[in-house]
Amino acid sequence: MNAEFFSSKIIDWYLDHQRDLPWRRTRDPYKIWLSEIILQQTRVVQGLPYYLAFVSAYPTIDSLAKAPEQKILRLWQGLGYYSRARNLHKCAREISKKFNGAFPKSFNELVRLPGIGPYTAAAIASIAFKENVAVVDGNVFRVMARVFGVDKDIASDEGKKYFFSLANQLIDKNQPDIFNQAVMEFGALHCLPQNPKCAECIFAKHCEANKKNLQDVLPVKSKKVKIKNRYFNYFIIRSKNKLLMRQRNGKDIWKGLYDFYLVETTRSRKVETLILEDEFLNGSTIINESKSFTHLLSHQKLKVKFIKVEKSLTKKEELVIKNQNLQWFSPTQISKLPKPILVDRFLREDR
Ligand code: SF4
Numbered sequence: 554m555n556a557e558f559f560s561s562k563i564i565d566w567y568l569d570h571q572r573d574l575p576w577r578r579t580r581d582p583y584k585i586w587l588s589e590i591i592l593q594q595t596r597v598v599q600g601l602p603y604y605l606a607f608v609s610a611y612p613t614i615d616s617l618a619k620a621p622e623q624k625i626l627r628l629w630q631g632l633g634y635y636s637r638a639r640n641l642h643k644c645a646r647e648i649s650k651k652f653n654g655a656f657p658k659s660f661n662e663l664v665r666l667p668g669i670g671p672y673t674a675a676a677i678a679s680i681a682f683k684e685n686v687a688v689v690d691g692n693v694f695r696v697m698a699r700v701f702g703v704d705k706d707i708a709s710d711e712g713k714k715y716f717f718s719l720a721n722q723l724i725d726k727n728q729p730d731i732f733n734q735a736v737m738e739f740g741a742l743h744c745l746p747q748n749p750k751c752a753e754c755i756f757a758k759h760c761e762a763n764k765k766n767l768q769d770v771l772p773v774k775s776k777k778v779k780i781k782n783r784y785f786n787y788f789i790i791r792s793k794n795k796l797l798m799r800q801r802n803g804k805d806i807w808k809g810l811y812d813f814y815l816v817e818t819t820r821s822r823k824v825e826t827l828i829l830e831d832e833f834l835n836g837s838t839i840i841n842e843s844k845s846f847t848h849l850l851s852h853q854k855l856k857v858k859f860i861k862v863e864k865s866l867t868k869k870e871e872l873v874i875k876n877q878n879l880q881w882f883s884p885t886q887i888s889k890l891p892k893p894i895l896v897d898r899f900l901r902e903d904r
Contacts, residue, residue, distance in 0.1 A: 554759045559700070560725040560732055562755050567735030570742060572597070576604065577734070582656035582681035583614045589673045590641050594634055594851075597741075603632055614656070617642070618649035626809050626891030633850070633894075635807055640668025658682045671717075679729040687720030688733040689713070692740025697723075698772035699744060702761025708776040778852050784820060785857045786827055787813040787896075788834060789903075790864050795881040798890070802878065806850060811890040813859075814879060821845070824860050833873055837862040848895050859899050 571577065574597065576588035587607055591600045606628055611617035617625070622642055629638035644667045648656060656677065657663055663674035671689075678684035687693075694707045697716055705712035725732040743750050751763045762768045790797040790813075798811045816827050816834070824842055828834045840861040848855040866874070874880070882890065887900065 556723045563735045618645040631894045643667040660686045692737045696740045699762035706775045784818040786816045789861045799879045837864040
């Protein structure tokens with residue numbers, strides 16, 4: 554199948570089937586960038602309300618650049634992969650400061666900005682500025698691998714290079730913006746990971762995977778991610794109407810978000826033992842203990858428990874609190890803090 558046939562077929566399909574999404578009605582690189590960052594690792598239905606909330610709270614890149622990080626994290630709450638939100642902010646500040654609030658227009662400049670990888674740079678450059686550069690995301694890998702029968706590993710550098718070059722040979726040079734969106738949309742709506750709609754497909758006769766029955770085999774992805782198990786024992790300590798919470802820092806998940814006093818273990822342990830072994834908790838009385846909740850992240854499996862304890866603090870312990878980044882917060886203050894979604898859920902259900 555030649556490039557012209559592929560691109561004209563897929564563009565025709567797109568014009569008939571595309572979803573009406575707000576970021577498709579604009580050429581504003583700020584809004585296209587926002588949508589691309591929000592939609593990484595996120596389905597459109599889940600990401601759409603976040604996109605609308607961000608555009609309404611921060612209509613321009615300068616307004617986003619000036620916002621406090623805490624407000625951005627709070628608005629991001631529930632989307633996960635919080636480093637994306639921090640990079641979003643960093644990138645907005647850089648564009649605001651170095652580029653006077655105007656997005657750089659080329660792929661090569663965009664890819665140097667924080668949080669913008671080749672995929673996002675290609676999306677902005679092609680959709681907002683019509684640069685001839687192909688976007689290659691999971692959907693594109695799947696469509697290309699199946700239609701052209703490519704069995705190269707999409708997790709390998711060689712595979713990535715191959716697909717990037719193939720997509721750039723196929724791109725419609727007059728409308729790279731439409732072409733890129735067409736391939737992604739075709740992967741998202743038609744050539745699905747499971748049960749692709751081959752019987753009613755525009756490529757049914759030409760598609761290598763369909764001809765050879767390889768839909769379940771292509772694309773090839775070799776890397777198996779090792780999942781790490783972590784046990785989070787959250788201790789809920791109350792004084793009058795305030796709760797003890799801590800802002801997470803360091804190179805770990807949920808940086809900048811607030812949770813509770815945490816004792817992390819590598820296996821399930823009895824709460825009584827944890828209290829005995831922990832200098833700060835020693836002497837606390839257990840009020841109640843939740844069941845264990847499982848929370849899945851991309852490379853981690855968290856087993857989370859919430860344990861309410863009664864504890865009166867000595868002066869020395871008040872000092873420990875300060876040193877450990879712990880602080881007392883009222884319910885109103887807590888409602889404004891950015892929190893991991895399972896902490897937020899616990900607080901709502903505990904009211
Ligand atoms: S025939 Fe099936 S596998 Fe091939 S492109 Fe169409 S939907 Fe995808």
